[in-house]
Structures are given as structure tokens and as C-alpha cells.
Amino acid sequence: MTEDTEEATVEPVVEGETFPWTFSTGGTTTAEVGPSCGESFGRWYCVTHEQISNNNLMHTSHCRDGYHRIAWLCEYHGPEAP
Numbered sequence: 001m002t003e004d005t006e007e008a009t010v011e012p013v014v015e016g017e018t019f020p021w022t023f024s025t026g027g028t029t030t031a032e033v034g035p036s037c038g039e040s041f042g043r044w045y046c047v048t049h050e051q052i053s054n055n056n057l058m059h060t061s062h063c064r065d066g067y068h069r070i071a072w073l074c075e076y077h078g079p080e081a082p
Contacts, residue, residue, distance in 0.1 A: 010063050012082045013071045019047045019079075033071055033079045042074040
């Protein structure tokens, strides 16, 4: 059995880029990407699909195929360029 999969394209967001952010309560705002602070305490966020990956396995699985723009969500500073 052959599985048709699309090759993955993963692009990092850049400092200064903005994207819509939807709160769990339903409200939205515009998030601005800051510079990387170098902290490793955070989560990956796929801007394309508005999906948070709580660990590297989830991130790798999510980005296996298709197109993805990713940001690092620092626990201290919010969205950062990876």
C-alpha cells in the first residue's frame, strides 16, 4: 500500500512579523514576533494552522507534510523568531 504525502515546507516567522492570535475565550488580537531570547521554556506554534505543539514529538508530527510557518511561544515573552 502506498501513501500519498505532500513534502513538508517549514518556514520560521521573522522578527517584527505579525499574525492573528485567537484566545481560548474567542477574542482575537494581533501578535507581533519578537527576537529570540534563547530560553528553552515554551512551545512551538504553527501560525498557518493555529496549532500549539506542547512537545517536540507533537511539533515533528504536525510538520511532517504540508506548509507550515512556525513561531516559538516563549513562556516569558510570547511569540519569538525561532
